[in-house]
Amino acid sequence: MELYIAVIAFVLFILLTNLVQRQGNTDLPLPPGPTPLPILGNLLAIRRDAPWKTYKEWGATYGDLIYTRTLRQGAIVINSEKVARALLEHRSYNYSDRPRFATIELFGIAFRTVFLPYGDTWRLHRRLYHQAFSADAAVQYRPMQLRKGRQLLLDLLGDPEGNDLEAHLQNHSASIIMSAVYDYDTQPRDDPLVAIVKGAMKMVIVASTPDKAAILDAYPILTRLPPWFPGASFRRHALNCRSYISDMVEKPFEHVKKNMAAGTAGPSMVSESLRKFEAEDDYGLYEQAIKNSSATAFSAASETTYSTLLVFILQMVLNPHVQERANVEIESIVGTDRLPDFGDRPSLPYVEAILRETLRFYPVSPLGIPHASVNSDTYEGYHIPKGTVIIANHWAMSRDESKYKNPCDFSPERFITTTGGLNDDTATFGFGWGRRICPGRFVADASLWSAIVSMLAVFKFTKAKDSQGRDLDFEPKWTAGAASRPVKFPCRITPRQAGMDSKKLAQLIDSSM
Template sequence: MSWIVDARLGLLVPVALIAISLVRSLQKKRADPPLPPGPPQLPVVGNVLSIDSKAPWNTYAAWCADYGDLVYARFFSQDVVIINSEKIAKDLLDKRSNNYSDRPFLPTRIPFRWTHNFAFTPYGNEWRLARRLFHQSFRAEAALDFRPMQLRKARQLLNNLTDTPQSYQAHVTTFAASVAMSATYDYETAPLDDPFVGMVDRALYLGLKFMTPETTAILNAFPFLLRLPTWFPGSSMKRNALVSTQYVTEMIESPLQYVQESMASGTAGPSLASDLLKRKEQQESDRLPEFEQALRQASSTAFVGGSETTSSALLTFILAMVLHPHVQERAQAEIDAVVGKDRLPDFDDQPSLPYIEAILREVNRWQPVLPLGVAHAATNSDVYDGYYIPKGAAVVANTWEMSRNEIIYPRPSEFIPERFLDAGGQLLDANAPTFMFGFGRRICPGRYTAEASIWAVIASTLAVFEFSKAKDAQGNDIEFVPTFTSGLTRHPNPFPCRVTPRSGVNSEKLARLMDPIA
């Protein structure tokens, strides 16, 4: 986030010039009820300077310890309310969803062309149409149709890991993108260096860093930064926006063009995009622009959202197995007892593999992919538990802090799948971390497909491989401390990992195991 530091320094003069007027407007006293408690604020900038820009959830967790489960902060002129408990999140975002389904204004959304993703679209008719089109293909019942494809893609991942185990990160990314591309566009990705996978990587690298209230606070206060000429000092944001627009446009239009060409040649299979393109022909002319926009939003959101969150969770799973071999051993013992060693697990086995399900839940809880979710916004002012929530406030559900609730999840920093099982080894539903998928009307509509993809990979890879620490030239384990990316989503940075076949598994046996699925 070096651009933030540069911008802060460069804005000291204009901040000083407007400080008096802003302070007067922002420090107006209001009648009871009071705002939620929160950290002391500086004039003009509020709490922006006190945030850990690489891991704001850590700052919010510290504020939670000092001020409680509902915290008020201010980023320049933006009111921010941070929710640190699952109960409050459900009370507000679920039970009062009519008031908390909007999104705060993100000044980067249009310049970076992230209008393609309806996760960031303001609440209204545009969002409703895009989500409805998406939901028709990815609702719980429809998502069952993807399962044979997801198993097939998981088997392809096994082959890729067998051939080049050192490229585990690329293989996981390809798997996640492959499932999303198949469901959305009926497109088969290449095992490595697929052009469409590369498009997503390039677009996400820029976009996800600039779609949070923390990183857009300066632009909210000083929107002229995006109007500076690209040659002007301090205009890196403008240059990034131009590059992002190019990458995102390519990512949206190229797969749709592929589907249109396949439909014209008669080779297109069923997919979200082909179904919507057929329905487009039936639209009245006055509704066509609206439907085309929703079509692009639904398809690109399915592609981007499915790729990024699934691959992030699977990399976390592999990291957990490397660091916790005893968990891996128990999971493999369960698979061997239920499935045996003469076939691979499939979804019919899922009810009989509670420990695999517990691992999936713990992956989601231990290192949340979206530690702060996507911020909601208050459509109207509200009062909760005696505290005033201003109209237009960004409302942030701190899922990171929820996942660290020591009452529900003792020793929360540790990876303990057993926390989701009773004494008899059966799943407990009471403490399932469902908050990882969001709340209310903005809950993730692709969660059923995502969880099925993650389960398929966990079960399939543990049946065939062992994940362990990589060895140095002397044969010693390479010790490491995991690090993670920053931004809207979070996943482990590359770490030394050794992927080896389990005892008795070789390429010939793997080929036999996969034959019924081929």
């Protein structure tokens, strides 16, 4: 009987707590949303593999601003660019904080810039990024980005069946950011530092899933379970993740320090920042910030650039007319005796439209990184409590039918005006919002463009064929997690010029220098 009363009392406590959380300390209501179940909230109604799709479906009923609860964690989801701009940009002073999720501490990723609370440490990180990656500073990396893009062409030429396509794109993306951040030249295959970041980011993506965060935040005592305890596999996963993360932070940083001591260090974010602050009294503080911000840049940029290029190639395979129109444009401006460079970019609007459509079609971070409100706020008659988790649903924005007609179609033409130029829509919502917008977006944009234009100039990406010579049709699938990208798909990579081999491609590359 006593146990029965205790259980009833616990359930009533949870219900009362959730009611208070939903009403807040104001007469204004929270934004509308689906009715939560007792204790579980809306947990069972959210697709674990693609919560962004669930949120968009709810948007059809409840609007662009939705309140949802998973266990004891409430969140407000933004489903439109209009609302995201109104809150996360125009009121960025109030929406630049981050939630404190238990998983972030547990898995050893709290140091990453994207998870830092709004404060002095975050401002120092942003200062370091601005020095290295601002629009003006990003120009210095262009020769390196073109060089890496042309190495990617050689890698793809040797893999006509696309068996190692993912590895080529990941190595390419990692090689660019490793060069910019650490002045480190990656090996063409099986680079040890690239392997570290692959392992680390795989674990971080798993650790960052909303359902896992909600469970551990609702019951933080679970984080204290010993790794051997039945059902505590997440604790063992966390220990492995911490080991990978430690290597990812320390090893490339030590590479730079060693080269600086030997006098052989080239320009990079780390070396330039260390030299700039070496005379400061709080040098240790600056060094730690440089170490942590550089590791964040390395891991985040390599993952997102690689995933976006995979989206691009998938859409070229499925939309051959798009790449044919792009190649006609490239040949009319560049010809076939050299490869495109950044000087050609303004004259290639359709290639630019392909890049924008790739970013729009499938944002590889569909829900971005959650924001948190610094203080209570009101928006269009709804109450937003202090400390509320704010989620910008980039995927829903990419499927906004009022802005993008037939949004499930891959159509670069939506960015082209009737006169053949580009419209004002840059489809950059995937880079984030306000003061938390991606500081490396200018470098990322150039990396994506240089790889895309180079591949369009040299290759055709088509469906693979079976033994009878028939196209192998497939239905695109996407990975789950905080970051999402296409699951491996069959394709064929064919040079556009007849007789193109590694020697001729190398000559073409040399003539383009």
